[in-house]
Amino acid sequence: MARVLKINHVGIAVADTANARSFWESALGLTVDHVEDVLAQKSQVTFIPVSESEIELVTPLAAESSVAKFLADRGPGMHHLCLQVDDIAGMLDDLKKKNIRLINETPLQEPGRLMAFVHPKSTGGVLVELYQVLQDSH
Ligand code: CO
Numbered sequence: 001m002a003r004v005l006k007i008n009h010v011g012i013a014v015a016d017t018a019n020a021r022s023f024w025e026s027a028l029g030l031t032v033d034h035v036e037d038v039l040a041q042k043s044q045v046t047f048i049p050v051s052e053s054e055i056e057l058v059t060p061l062a063a064e065s066s067v068a069k070f071l072a073d074r075g076p077g078m079h080h081l082c083l084q085v086d087d088i089a090g091m092l093d094d095l096k097k098k099n100i101r102l103i104n105e106t107p108l109q110e111p112g113r114l115m116a117f118v119h120p121k122s123t124g125g126v127l128v129e130l131y132q133v134l135q136d137s138h
Helices: 017-027 066-074 088-097
Strands: 004-013 034-038 043-050 053-060 077-085 108-110 113-118 128-133
Touching (some): 004 066, 004 128, 017 043, 017 053, 053 066, 053 077, 066 077, 088 113, 088 128
Parallel strands (some): 004 053, 077 128
Antiparallel strands (some): 004 077, 043 053, 108 113, 113 128
């Protein structure tokens, strides 16, 4: 059976990345590792490592992106929790057998990782992202 390894990152929806970065960088003294456009999600993500995990600032690149809808409905704030798993395809199969509602039935490939979202209706209201890391970098 597939296993959860750790909390990979916590995603935070922001409308203005530069403004949001000032808290994490200037106030808390953390350092941005990299910024990445995730075209499949029509969003841009900014990764800020915190020891073994990361903060991920997520901002929309298009009005129809799901994070744009989230910002319009709820405003900025916690958006998703990402759990790193050892076998994402196996985990998705396990979850399907348990009647857990998935947003992505099969893993999506992003640089260095496979990912899929689990629907908040099945998780107690939290958007859960699953990652399988394919190499050491992100
Ligand atoms: Co994420």
